[in-house]
Each structure stands twice: as structure tokens, then as C-alpha cells.
Amino acid sequence: MANRLNWIQEELDTLQQAGLYNRIRTIGSPQGAWLVVDGKKSLNFCSNNYLGFANHPRLLKAAQEAINRYGIGPAAVRSIAGTMEVHLELERRMAAFKKVDAAITFQSGFCANLAVIPALVGKEDVIFSDELNHASIIDGARLSGAKIIRFAHADPASLEQVIKEAAGTYRRALIVTDGVFSMDGDVAPLDKIYAIAENYDILLMVDDAHGEGVLGTGGRGIVDHFHLHGKVDIEVGTMSKAFGVMGGVVAGKPVIVDWLRQRGRPFLFSSAVTPPDAAACIAALDVLEESTELVDRLWDNARYFKAEMKNLGFDTGVSTTPITPIMLGEALLAQQFSRSLFENGVFAMALGFPTVPKGKARIRVMISAAHSRDDLDKGLEIFRKVGRELGVIQ
Template sequence: MTERLTWIQQEIEGLKENGLYNRIRTIGSPQGAWLIVDGKRVLNFCSNNYLGLANHPRLIEAAREILDRYGVGPAAVRTIAGTMEIHLELERRLAAFKKVPAAITFQSGFTANLATIPALVGKEDVIFSDELNHASIIDGCRLSGAPIIRYAHCDPTDLERVILENQGKYRRALAVTDGVFSMDGDIAPLDQIYEVTSKHGVMLMVDDAHGEGVMGKGGRGIVDHFNLHGKVDVEVGTLSKAFGVVGGVVAGDPLIVEWLRQRGRPFLFSSAVTPPDVAAAIAAVDLLEESTDLVDRLWENARYFKAEMKRLGFDTGKSVTPITPIMLGEAPLAQQFSRELFEENVFAMAIGFPTVPRGKARIRVMISASHSRDDLDKGLEAFAKVGKKLGVI
């Protein structure tokens, strides 16, 4: 280590001392209700695999079949030689599933936000952003160069206040919010936000990463949940959570989709999503269009687990979705709780600053349709044991 890098070592030591150092565990099995983690079989309460599709036989078979037809990688960006027939098929299928005229796919939900926000606004414009928006939204806003004005979390009244305070100071305005907030599991009041933005001529964008496959009829997302079809200008989603694959999608107005094909920088300058991933994503859409069973099971599991956790005396915060935060306060306690759970064969990671504010550390439990009732009961038993041991309940 050279002297000019000693500051990094000091920063890392500071993270360790404050219980904020992220020790990354290693998975040695396919995703599912149970995993092999660091060589140990544990109950999985960490993955965003809401519907259990990451290891679904139909997705695996679809990926295998397309692998033989198209190979491993696209070998080019979409605008040169990377757009394959299956990319366009996936975009058509996602648009139909989301009940919008058009959709465009990206390498991830993160890059979808990085592509979209700078393409819509610049230095002469303004962004009104929920104060708890995801890091990818924050980074997309920064890349745009537009002034960023935060409004109070999930507060349409405060959004209108900041819009009125800034009228006449910008060329264009964009309001952006998460649909489902990934750390707290609460949802944006998108219907009320739409009323405010439409009243004042502000573009509206929602990042529905944790709502895709979860909210709305058969998992069609938060726009469907609030019946706002044709009213939200931009709906960003991901294929890496409920869909069980990888990739991002922007759905909505066909004019915006066309513009992103011309000016979305990750679309222009990073290789296309691989053919097997595209095929698996199409298979996921097939499953969701065929039946609501997986979505229904996810919500049934979530309701049961959250009710039992509250009965045990745990604080599950403001969540109204399958995301279940177990609020613990300080990061060292959350990390100790996670380690104790792992000893009880439950994999549930601690989350602390800077992912969440200081003093709001937690264990975030991600419920899945792949969990059986017996799995959930085993998890509840472990939480009760550790919670009593550490004086949380």
C-alpha cells in the first residue's frame, strides 16, 4: 500500500470501529428459500427473489434454448449491432404487461435511472425528488446537472410547496419517486403525487423496482395499483428482483422511449443484455400473465410473517409490502443480531448507515413466494430466540 492510499485504510478501520463495515457473504447454491452461504445451509431472508423465479425451471429452460440459438453475449451496444429480435420481443411483451404503448430495456434498473433522468432534464431544469429515493435515482439526478430539490418523504403537500416556491425558475421540471421504498417497505402515494404534478405541468417518473411483480394486478406494478395508466410519464423497473433475472426497463410514453433510444447513454455506450437473460425475462412475463398464484402466495406469506413478528413484539416499521424491516436502532446491534441469526441458520443481513439514516439500523427480511409456512415458522422461532437473548423483545 502506497502512502497516498493510507487514507483508505483509515476510512475502512473507521467503518469497522463503528459497526458499519460490510462483510460480504458468499453464496454457493442457486437462489431459493434455502441457500448455501459460506458453506452453511441457511434459511434465506435476504434475496429480492420475491416470486421464487431466479431458479424456476421454465426460466432455466428458456435461457438454455436461446443459448443454443444466439450464443452467450450480444457483442455490441444496442445502437450498433446488439439489438436482437428477442430484445424487441421482450420490450413488446413488457409494454403489454405494463399496459403502456412502449418500453425500452437496459442492463439493470440502476442504469435505467442513469439513462432516463439526464435525458429528460439538464442544467436549465429542476428535479423534485423524494428525500428517501434510491441511490440510482440520486446518481441519475446528479448526472443530469439539474438542480435537485428534495421534498418530504411521501408528502404530496410538501411536493406542491417546493414546486410553487420554484415556479418561473426553470425550463422543465421532473418529479421522481420510488414506488415501493426498499428499506422501509412503504409505498409512494402516487395518485396524490400525480394530482400535484399534473396540476403544475411537471413530468412524473416513478421507479418501481420493488413493485414490479409485487404490486398491482398480477404484479403489474404501482401504476396499475393506483390505476394511473397513461398518466405517469415514465415508469422505471427492474428484471432483477421479482422477475428473477437481470436488467432494467423504462415503460410509458412512446415519445420518451424513442428519445431514450437516441439519448439514453447506457443504451448507447454499454453492451446489450445477454440473450439468455432476455429469454429468461420473457419466460417470467409468461408466468405472470398466466396466473396470479405466485403473487398471491407472496402476499399471503408476507401477511403471516409480519403479523407473527408484531405478535412477538418486534417493530416492523411502516411497511405495507412484503419488505419487512425489523427496526433495531444502532448498527452494532443490528450486525450482532444478524450474526446470531446466522448461528441459528437464518440468513438475514443487517442494514445501517449510509444505506439508512443513523439510528435506523435494521434487519431487513425479504419474504418470497418460495417460502413455505414451515420455513416462515423456523425463521420466526430464530428471531424470537435472538430477540430475547439480545433484549430486543
């Protein structure tokens, strides 16, 4: 048996030599501006906890109350005996928050994409997909069996060109794009993409995982940001980032939501979101609907940090959101930079291939409303120190 597994060790050795082996650190505290990482207190520049909800007292209280009322797990898939009142309440609230007619929840944003794409298109169809779309979109598209045609990143002209070239070769079509691209922090030109979808009568889907709680009025997302309510057919999201919990959502027209209840495979074949998760998500909506304070603080922190990093001489790429990539190029340099940051008290992981293209390795800093100005200044000082030691900045 050992001989049959030799190739795996060889591949692992190759990853280590190339600086692409992912050494996973362990968290020993609640999420927040500071974490205990591998036993060491560290400034957290890694988590997707945009609004500080992962340890918010109102979310904790809601989850605890849900446990007392419903127990821990649903013990069934939604279509048999797993649909609880709290699930339906969350779906009503998410639809209202997103200003759509209906919503359906899944176990994660990844599961939401695996559910919706194969339910809408198949082997006779085509998917027009942004070349930098998230892995869950790519996997959902592959599972559908539809022909996948990529268009140049965030390029409406490229999208229109590939649509014209594919004319007459398919039964149905679907345009899919991320809203905020998680590695680069840029925003899809959804208004222009919508105009093309409307002109060619093609279904339009956006994955707003990094836009919820970040873009739009009070964090309502990219559709709100572009004032496209009622125009985007499918809006996919996650409750694991700005919402600080777990779960996925598909929001849009009632006929699509009803179809997913019948044919969304993660809905039909995997147990439902736990009641405490669903209740915590409702509490997050309560906070977001009461005030824009946390969203405003997130953006204030992001603008400050990004401007100061640029002043220090770092390349922050094309980001226009709180996602702040520190572009370093080579994976070995990015890993050394991450290790040096950690030694100095900052937790910020290196990202390399296949998460990002070869030659575009980076440190991705995730700014949060939970960070104080002092936290950001401490992080900036450590980035300055490490950047100079490694010759990245002068």
C-alpha cells in the same frame, strides 16, 4: 504509495469500529428459500427473489434455449449491432404487461435511471425528488446537472410546497419517486403525486423496482395498483428482483422511448442485455400472465410473517409490502443480531448507514413466494430466540 493510501485504511478501520463495515457473504447454491451461505445451509431472508423466479424451471429452460439460438452475449451496444429479436420481443411484452404503448430495456434498473433522467432534464431544469429515493435516482439526477429539490418523504403537501417555491426558476421540471421504498417497504402515494404533477404540468417518473411482480393485478406494479395507466409519464423498473433475472426497463409514451434510443447513454455506450437474460424475462412474463398464484402466495406469506413478528414484539416500521424491516436502531446491535441469526441458521443481513439513516439500522427480511409456512415458522422461532438473547424483545 503506501502513505497515499493510508487514509483508506483509516476510513475502513472507522467503519469497523462503528459497526458499519459490510462483510460480504458468499452464496454457493441457486437462489431459493434455502441457500448455501459461506458453506452453510441457511434459511434465506435476504434475496429480492419475491416470486422464486431466479431458479424457476421455465426461466431456466428459456435461457438455455436462447443460448442455443443466439449464443451468450450480444457483443455490441444496442445502437450498432447488439439489438436482437429477443430484445424487441421483451420490450413488446413488457409494454403489453405494463399496459403502455412502448418500452425500452437496459442492462439494469440502475442503468435505466442513469439513462432516463439525464436524457429528460439538464442544467436549466429542476428535479423534485423524494428525500428517500434510491441511490440510482440520486446518481441519475446528479449526472443530469439539473437542480435537485428534495421533498419530504411520501408527502404530497411538501411536494406541492417546493414546486410553488421554485416557480419561474426553471425551464423544465421532473417529479421523481420510488414506488415501493426498498428500505422501509412503504408505498408512494402515487395517485396524489400524479394529481400535483398534472395540476402543475410537470413530467412524472416512478421507479417501480420493488413494485413489479408485487403490487397491482398479477404483479403489474404501482401504476396498475393506483389505476393510473396512461397518466404516469415514465415508469422505470428492474428485472433483477421479482423477475429473478437481470436488466432494467423504461416504459411509457413512445416519444420518450424513441428519445432514449437516441440519447440514453447506457443504451448507446454499454453492451445490451444478454439473450438468455432477455428470454428468461419473457418466460417470467408468461408465468405472471397465466396466473396470480405466485403473487397471491407472496402476499399471504408476507401478511403471516409480519403479523407474527409484531406479536413477538418486534418493530417492523411502516412497511405495507413484503419488505419487512426489523428496526434495531444502532448499527452494532444490528450486526450482532445478523451474526446470531446466521449462527442459528437464518441468513438476514444488517443494514446501516449510508444505506439507511444513522440510528435506524435494521435487519431487512425479504419474504418470498418460495417460502413454505414451515420455513416462515422456523425463521420466526429463530428471531424469537435471538431477540430475547439480545434483549430486543421480552
